[in-house]
Amino acid sequence: MNFNRDFPRHVRIILTLLPLATVALGTGRCLPDPVCVATDITCNPAAFVLYQPVCAGEIQVVFRSNRDGNDEIYAGPPGDFRRLTDQAATDSQPEWTAGGAGVVFMSQRDGNNEIYRMDADGANPVRLTNLPALDITPAPSLLTGRILFTSQRDGNREIYVMDADGGNPTRLTNDAGDDDTPTWAQNDTRILFTSNRSGNDEIYSMNSDGSELVQLTDDPGSDKAPKWSAIRNQILFSSNRSGTSQVYAMNFEAGGEATALTDFAANQPVPAPCDRRLLVRSSADVDGLNPDLDDEILLVDPDTGENQNLSNDPGADAQPDWYGG
Ligand SMILES: [Ca+2]
Numbered sequence: 001m002n003f004n005r006d007f008p009r010h011v012r013i014i015l016t017l018l019p020l021a022t023v024a025l026g027t028g029r030c031l032p033d034p035v036c037v038a039t040d041i042t043c044n045p046a047a048f049v050l051y052q053p054v055c056a057g058e059i060q061v062v063f064r065s066n067r068d069g070n071d072e073i074y075a076g077p078p079g080d081f082r083r084l085t086d087q088a089a090t091d092s093q094p095e096w097t098a099g100g101a102g103v104v105f106m107s108q109r110d111g112n113n114e115i116y117r118m119d120a121d122g123a124n125p126v127r128l129t130n131l132p133a134l135d136i137t138p139a140p141s142l143l144t145g146r147i148l149f150t151s152q153r154d155g156n157r158e159i160y161v162m163d164a165d166g167g168n169p170t171r172l173t174n175d176a177g178d179d180d181t182p183t184w185a186q187n188d189t190r191i192l193f194t195s196n197r198s199g200n201d202e203i204y205s206m207n208s209d210g211s212e213l214v215q216l217t218d219d220p221g222s223d224k225a226p227k228w229s230a231i232r233n234q235i236l237f238s239s240n241r242s243g244t245s246q247v248y249a250m251n252f253e254a255g256g257e258a259t260a261l262t263d264f265a266a267n268q269p270v271p272a273p274c275d276r277r278l279l280v281r282s283s284a285d286v287d288g289l290n291p292d293l294d295d296e297i298l299l300v301d302p303d304t305g306e307n308q309n310l311s312n313d314p315g316a317d318a319q320p321d322w323y324g325g
């Protein structure tokens, strides 16, 4: 397998030596088999394959907005967004594939919730699931392209993974509770997701094959929408534990302390690929940036307290993802 030929141009897969990789992974464990197979590298403790994000150029945001009358997907640098979908049905939950080569998203265009992929300019949409049951919240791996998603095909919400082309869907959870919003973490060695199996929404982690389940949060509030920050090696998530929905960061530690990153109502956090900032959805008038109190996408810097309104439109703007910057 040839690196230059078999990976998108913008994707830079690097090999690092053990000391750096041990720090980055925290555990020093070998990456799961799919990564080793995909890169034709013998998986051994002396070599790790890590995704190296693009940390140059303008921020490229992809998000959902109803600014043109119904839920569509938009993308681009702030101030220069273009619409990628144009369908009467709902199009939502977009996430970039590695290097911004494409967007994976959910759409109801064929009559029920299915998962699709399209090019970064909206061309060539392809349906990746095709079942009457609900298929939602896709999350593509930046290492392998494999897509985590939530499906109700087996009777209740469970976490599944499928190939980048929709092949080989495999169930990873099996619980009567609702299991939802999966995302890759720690270079694909772990998966984070939300579940109400204990009675209310909590954040869980598991290995990429569904083993070694760990309940990370334990709070009467609704804890949900986890994302992994590689820079922080922490989990960002939304919780209403303070009485209003805010964004928190916590370590990979069951029952670990969560630190609030926002002091205003916000949810749907997405960490920056290259620094400690994050995107959130907020309908608060933070710093006078959103006097209409509608849903906006804010760029938040918890270290400086500076915020920017990136969407800045009377429509409801939500579900951001980004790369670059
Ligand atoms: Ca639409």
Ligand SMILES: [Ca+2]
Residues within 6 Å of the ligand: 156, 157, 158, 173, 174, 175, 176, 177, 178, 179
């Ligand atoms: Ca379930």
Ligand SMILES: [Ca+2]
Residues within 6 Å of the ligand: 200, 201, 202, 217, 218, 219, 220, 221, 222, 223
């Ligand atoms: Ca909870």
Ligand SMILES: [Ca+2]
Residues within 6 Å of the ligand: 294, 295, 296, 311, 312, 313, 314, 315, 316, 317
């Ligand atoms: Ca708005």
